[in-house]
Amino acid sequence: MQKVLIITYYWPPAGGPGVQRWLKFVKYLRDFNIEPVLYVPKNPHYPMTDESFLNEVPEGIKIYRHPIFEPYGLASIFSSKKTAQISAGIITTKNQTTIEKALLWVRGNLFIPDARKFWVKPSVKFLSEVLQKENIATIITTGPPHSVHLIGHGLKKRHSVKWLADFRDPWTSIGYHQKLKLSRASRKKHEHLENLVLNSADKILVTSNTTKKEFSVITNKPIEVITNGYDTLEDVNIPLDKTFTISHIGSLLSGRNPASLWKALAELIKENASFKERFKLQLAGVVSADVLKSVYGAGLKPYTELLGYVSHEDALRFQKKSQVLLLVEIDSEETKGIIPGKVFEYMAAKRPILGIGPKAWEVGQIIAKTHTGNTFEYQEKELIKKQLLEWFMAYKTKELILPAATIGQFHRRELTRKLSKFLQWE
Template identity: 60%
Template sequence: MKKVLIITYYWPPAGGPGVQRWLKFVKYLPHFGITPIVYIPENPNYPILDNSFVKEVPKDVIIYKHPIREPYKLAGLFSKKDAKRISSGIITTKNQSIIEKAMLWVRGNFFIPDARKNWVGPSVKFLDAIIDKERIDTVVTTGPPHSIHLIGNRLKELKGIRWLTDFRDPWTSIGYHKKLKLTRKSQLEHKRLEHQVLNNADGIIVTSYTTKKEFETITDKPISVITNGFDSDDQGHAPLTKDFTISHIGSLLSGRNPLVLWKVLGELVNENEGLKTSFKLRLAGVISEDVLQTIKDSGLENHTEILGYISHEEAITLQQQSQVLLLVEIDSKETRGILPGKLYEYMAAERPILAIGPEKWDAAQIIADTHSGFSFGYSDENELKDVLLKWFWAYKNEGLVMKSVGLEKFSRRELTKELAKHI
């Protein structure tokens, strides 16, 4: 069987969607004649842990580890809260402390492309011998963190191996990039490294068509879209809640705050006694104070359940139980190509998806193509209200049902089959 070396920062017991993508690829690659060998940090500083992923790691997969030095541990001596938030990519623009502002400036200008840059040199030296030992001729790097791609770039120069890059998110165009307080020199350095990686790689994999179009302006190298997906093995059959529940799984931060939805829900609760007695809003994940305050101001506080971080297993159950699943993205051009990993699990749950995001959002097209729900902009108040009422009356009468189509191509097995062709 052909061997491929996969270099990733996020791996169980880390939590979040970034872990699932390559955990599932590793699970299914042997079905297509490819043996994955994984390289990860030995002592990472994961901001979120989910031990339910550990048991999904194939028992026979070879995993190499090497120590990493991360600045977040040192930053934690000054402010553990700020260090954890920044390390997880949560960057707020309001009420920043002096320490947080300083951390962001140092993070943005001293650690380019990111705070894991110090792992590049030691990893290249360590993997030099591993590539020979395992007789590897293809390496895949997945980011963010995008410093992982610099390892692949160096190994290609050193060993002449074939190198594929996997971008789970864009690089310089991602939303939080503008919040890093970058100097002009730092901005140019990010652009230089992005250009270098995209033009030195033998192939590029992205998760959305918008990112593909963006990268095509930077490189002529082949770019393939392989989205995230759902694993049929994970899907359960939990009974629906008796309440009219709308559930959101994942972070809802200041920018990801659908004011139009809270306003419409507040109005519906006041106007419709049946909805008022049966409506529940369930939020799982990190919720910013701004979002919570808006929900409260809309009169929805008594209808809201804050669940905090839940495991992937619990998230699957919550999806299956919910009457409606909420998907929210920041309203900006930079987020049009962001396809949250949970989108595909939402579709697999076959519950109606209520999506609120930017104009020309890639997720909106997928939802429309699969008949999985409806997508709205941040100003589509009347249309949003009509759909919610329609779904509520369906819930009250014959039951709220969603008949999606064309989901199989988003299964993890089918996506891995496509990946195997590139490897």
């Protein structure tokens, strides 16, 4: 059985989507004759936790842990709230305080590539012994945080190992990179490190064709696209909401604010008494103040339910019982290749997906091919309104049902099968 060392910052009890990709791969790797060995931080600063993920860690998996120094703890002395927001990825661009501007400048220019950079050198030293002890010839790094890839680079320089670098998100082309107040020198350094990783790793793994295309300009190394997926083990029969519930499961951060949707809903409430009586907007997860202000400004406060962060198990239940599932991405060129992991769980829930995102969004192609909903651009208010009314009329007659969709290729086990083939070295 082939042994692989997986180096990741996010691991249970970390919550959110970042932990799920490699938790699920680890869950199924043994089915394909691969024994995973994990390396994770001993004292991480996770923005959110979800104890339910601990139940999915396979028995007998060897996990190595080593301390990490994270400056977020020091920064919180000045503003614990703002530090927690930046750590969680909430970066507002309007009405920034002096503290916010300073924290962003420090984050972007002093902590390159990110605030977990101090874990790199001690990890390379620690893992050098682990590689020999476990007789490991293959290492995998997954980012963000992209500093994890620098651990892979350090080990590759010292040892004769094969290295697979997995990018759950892009590096320099990701949307929030433009908000970090980078100096010209800092931007060059990010680009240099990105180039270094992409050309030092033996193989590259990405989650979208858009990212593959971007990376192909920088490196000639083999690049494979393996999206995220779903992992529904049993088809639990959960009754649908009696209300016409439109649910967004996950963070709605600044920038993911489809004002056209809120206006379309407000108009439907005003024009259709039946819709007004039965409609509910359900938001589970972190919702930024900008988004809430827009939602409430459209007059939707009486119809909005804020659930806060919910466990992954609860998230799956909310997905199955909602009438419509909302998926939103930032409206920019940089985000057209972002494929949120929850889209595949949405598909498995078998509820219509209302996607709102950038032009040529890769998610739109997936949803269209699988016949699991419809996607629109931000400015297409009338088309969004027409679709919602169509689904509402079907809901009233209990006919809001999706056609049979072929989504088996996105099951986590099938994706792990694809990964196992990519991990075969010539």
